[in-house]
Amino acid sequence: MNVDKKAFTLTDNRSGKTYELDVLKGTDGPDVIDVRKLYSETGHFAYDPGFTSTGSCQSEITFIDGEKGVLLYRGYPIEQLAEKSNFLEVCYLLIYGNLPISESMRIFSQRITYHTMLHEQLNLLFKGFRRDSHPMAIMNGVVGALSSFYHDSTDITDPRHRFIASTRMIAKMPTIAATAYRYSKGLPFAYPRNDLGFSENFLYMMFSNPCEEYVTNPILSRAMDRILMLHADHEQNASTSTVRISGSSGANPFACIAAGIASLWGPAHGGANEAVLAMLKEIKTKDRVPEYIKRAKNKEDPFRLMGFGHRVYKNFDPRATILRQSAHEVLGDLGIEDDPILDLALELEQIALKDDYFVSRKLYPNVDFYSGIIYRALGIPTSMFTVLFAVARTVGWVAQWNEMIEDPTQKIGRPRQLYTGETERDYVDVKDR
Numbered sequence: 001m002n003v004d005k006k007a008f009t010l011t012d013n014r015s016g017k018t019y020e021l022d023v024l025k026g027t028d029g030p031d032v033i034d035v036r037k038l039y040s041e042t043g044h045f046a047y048d049p050g051f052t053s054t055g056s057c058q059s060e061i062t063f064i065d066g067e068k069g070v071l072l073y074r075g076y077p078i079e080q081l082a083e084k085s086n087f088l089e090v091c092y093l094l095i096y097g098n099l100p101i102s103e104s105m106r107i108f109s110q111r112i113t114y115h116t117m118l119h120e121q122l123n124l125l126f127k128g129f130r131r132d133s134h135p136m137a138i139m140n141g142v143v144g145a146l147s148s149f150y151h152d153s154t155d156i157t158d159p160r161h162r163f164i165a166s167t168r169m170i171a172k173m174p175t176i177a178a179t180a181y182r183y184s185k186g187l188p189f190a191y192p193r194n195d196l197g198f199s200e201n202f203l204y205m206m207f208s209n210p211c212e213e214y215v216t217n218p219i220l221s222r223a224m225d226r227i228l229m230l231h232a233d234h235e236q237n238a239s240t241s242t243v244r245i246s247g248s249s250g251a252n253p254f255a256c257i258a259a260g261i262a263s264l265w266g267p268a269h270g271g272a273n274e275a276v277l278a279m280l281k282e283i284k285t286k287d288r289v290p291e292y293i294k295r296a297k298n299k300e301d302p303f304r305l306m307g308f309g310h311r312v313y314k315n316f317d318p319r320a321t322i323l324r325q326s327a328h329e330v331l332g333d334l335g336i337e338d339d340p341i342l343d344l345a346l347e348l349e350q351i352a353l354k355d356d357y358f359v360s361r362k363l364y365p366n367v368d369f370y371s372g373i374i375y376r377a378l379g380i381p382t383s384m385f386t387v388l389f390a391v392a393r394t395v396g397w398v399a400q401w402n403e404m405i406e407d408p409t410q411k412i413g414r415p416r417q418l419y420t421g422e423t424e425r426d427y428v429d430v431k432d433r
Contacts, residue, residue, distance in 0.1 A: 001024055001025065001026060001058060002024070002025040003022050003023070003024055003025070003034075004022065004023040004024075004025060004031070005022055006020035006021070006022060007021075007022065007023040008020070008021040008022070008023050008033050009021075010042070012042070019041055019042055021033050021034055021035065021037075021038070022034040024055075024058075026058070028063055028065075029063060029065065032055045039416075045416040045418075047418055051241075051415075056236060056241065056244070056413075057236065057244065057404065057407070057410070058407070058409075059235075059236070059400070059403060060074070060097065060403070061073070061074065061094060061233060061396070061399050061400060061403060062074075062094075062233045062234060062235050062396070063075075063235070064234065064235050064312060064313075066310075066312040066313045066314050066315070067314050067315060068315060069313050069315040069316045069317065069318050070318065071234075071318050071319065073090060073093055073094060073232070073233065074093050074094065074097055074098070076093065076099075077318075078229075078230065078318055078319060078322070079318060079321070079322060081093075081229060082226050082229055082230065082322040083322075085099075085229070086197075086198075086199075086225055086229070087198055087199060087225045087228040087229050087232070087392075088105075088108070088109050088112060088197075088198050089105060090229050090232055090395070091108075091112070091170055091232070091395045092104070092105060092108050094232060094233055094395055094396060094399040095166065095395070095398065095399050095402065109198075111167050111171075112167060112170055112171045112198065113171070113192075113194050113201075114171075114194065115167050115168050115170075115171035115172060116171045116172060116174070116175050116192035116194075116201065117172075117175070117191065117192060118172060118175050118176065118179070119149045119150075121149070122142060122145070122149065123179070123189060125141070125142060125145060126138065126142065126179055126180070126183050126189075127183070129141070129183070131183070131184065131186070132184070133184070134383055135177070135180040135181060135184060135383055135384055135387045136261065136264075136265045136383075136386055136387055136390070138176075138180040138183070139176060139177060139180055139261055139387055139390060140258055140261045140262055140265070142176050142180070143169075143173075143176065143254060143257055143258045143261060144254065144255060144258035145254075146168070146169075146172070146254040147252045147254040147255060150164075150165070150168060150254070152164065153165035153168060153253070154252040154253070154254070156247075156250060156252065156253065156405055162253070162402055162405065165252075165253040165254065166253070166398045166402060169253065169254070169257055169394050169397075169398050170394055170395050170398060173390065173391045173394045174192075174198070174201065174202040174205065174391050175192055175205060177202075177206075177384070177387045177388065177390070177391050178190065178202060178205035178206045179205070180387065181206055181381075181384055181387070182205075182206070184383075188210055190204065190205040190206075190208050190210075191205075192204075192205060196216065197221065197225075198225070198228075199221045199222075199224040199225040199228060200216045200221045202224065202391070203216070203217075203220060203221060203224060203378075204216070206380075207379075217333070219329055219330060219333040220330060220333070220334075220378065222326070222329075223326040223327075223329065223330045223374055224378075226322060226323060226326050227323065227326075227371050227374065227388070227392065228388075228391065228392040229392075230319040230322060230323060230367055230371075230392075231319075231367075231371075231389055231392035231393055232392055232393065232395050232396050233393070233395070233396030233399065233400070234312075234393075234396070237269065238263050238264075238266070238268075238269045239260040239261075239263040239264040239269060239270070239393065239397070240260065240393075240396060240397060240400050241263075242259050242260050242262070242263035243256045243257065243259060243260040243397045243400060243401050244400055244401065244404050244413070245413035246259040246260075247401045247404050247405065248404065248410060248411065248412045248413045249412055249413075253398070253401060256397070256401055257394060257397055257398070257401075260390075260393070260397045261390050264386060264389060264390055264393065265386060270385075270386040270389045270390070271385070271386055272306065272307065272366075272368035273307070273368040273369070273371045273372035273375065273385045273389075274372070274382045274383075274385045274386065275306040275307075275368075276306045276307035276345075276368055276369050276372040277341070277372050277376060277382050277385075278306070278382070279305065279306040279307070280341050280344050280345055280348075281341065283344060284340075284344075285340065285344070286340075286343065286344055286347050289344070289347055289348065289351065292305070293305075293351060293355070297357055305348070305352070305363070306368075306369075307365060307366055307368050307369030307372065308352055308358065308363045308364065308365055308366065308369065309361070309362070309363040309364070309366065310366045310367075313366070314362065315362055316362065316364045317364065317366040317367050319366075319367035320364065320365055320366045320367045320369065320370055323367055323370035323371060323374070324349075324365070324370050326370070326374060327370045327373045327374050327377075330374050330377050330378070331346075331373075331377055334377055336377055339376070339377075341376060342373060342376060342377060345369070345372075345373050345376075348365075349365055349369070352364065352365055353365070371385075372385065375388070
């Protein structure tokens with residue numbers, strides 16, 4: 001980080017007084033104005049609801065250029081990683097900062113594999129939930145409870161504790177997710193297998209039947225691996241910021257990740273691909289598509305096409321281009337020909353890619369559109385969509401949490417406010433009110 005001393009001048013038009021602020025320069029992206037001394041020097045706070053114009057931290061993990069459609073993990077374009085890498089290698093990259101040599105990758109993969117098992121008593125915790133509980137509610141409760149099982153990895157000042165906790169979170173999250181799914185279906189819990197890769201193992205724990213041999217499908221495993229890679233991290237989004245601000249208080253890592261899961265559960269954040277399926281079910285049939293396209297173009301109509309465009313990517317979502325290929329591979333491999341919802345999705349895709357209204361506004365299908373199609377094709381219920389998002393994003397949360405803990409400049413999160421309530425007033429006894 002470079003500092004351009006006193007490069008920004010702020011003038012108070014009421015008094016005419018000027019203040020000189022430093023400008024901080026990162027390695028890419030916009031420069032930021034250093035306002036840490038704003039209150040002490042001017043007597044004012046900055047006002048930024050949602051913190052959309054405020055840099056809350058410095059980070060070396062993920063970079064996004066929404067205008068150009070760029071997503072980099074530790075400097076590596078997501079397109080290259082999706083084509084040549086795999087999810088576990090991306091996990092290593094996000095946590096350690098560089099791609100591993102073969103021996104380092106072997107050791108890392110082994111550690112993750114041998115931490116996938118859950119403490120047996122946790123199975124009793126699952127059975128304490130109602131059978132119709134939302135899987136995200138179960139995920140949140142079980143992850144929060146991990147700190148009561150693993151006391152040897154909750155001291156955030158100990159690097160080894162942080163290492164063990166990070167490994168456990170990445171390894172155990174797919175097992176927790178699959179167990180939540182199987183519990184909701186009344187299926188026996190499936191223990192992880194050490195002979196399977198990360199995504200293969202996850203699909204096995206989700207869909208295996210104890211009455212017959214499970215056969216892995218490389219196309220489906222690869223599609224799941226890509227989904228996990230593409231959702232692994234995404235700068236300082238709502239859930240990542242939640243993990244960081246929770247961690248800034250010194251909370252244990254399991255509690256911080258549980259807080260991130262709670263934030264991700266919100267429909268404005270992690271529920272977008274679920275909203276895509278809900279929209280498709282509302283449209284129902286292809287003959288109604290023109291009606292809904294017309295509604296989407298009408299600014300007076302509240303209807304919006306879900307899964308098109310992105311609040312960050314103003315050009316195209318680079319993740320969507322990758323996942324589009326996987327979606328068509330999965331549909332081709334499974335030979336699904338009689339699912340009206342998937343037929344409808346493909347019809348909408350073609351219209352959005354050709355219609356001048358969508359093309360001119362760059363409202364291309366985004367990653368949520370294609371991940372929803374893949375999940376539907378795999379038979380994953382919509383209630384599990386956000387759960388799978390949490391499985392993927394855990395490594396990003398872990399990497400960001402570790403970076404925050406090791407940052408000597410980090411402080412406890414404490415946003416300010418613009419108070420608009422009553423000014424001071426005297427208490428009046430109840431009989432006199």
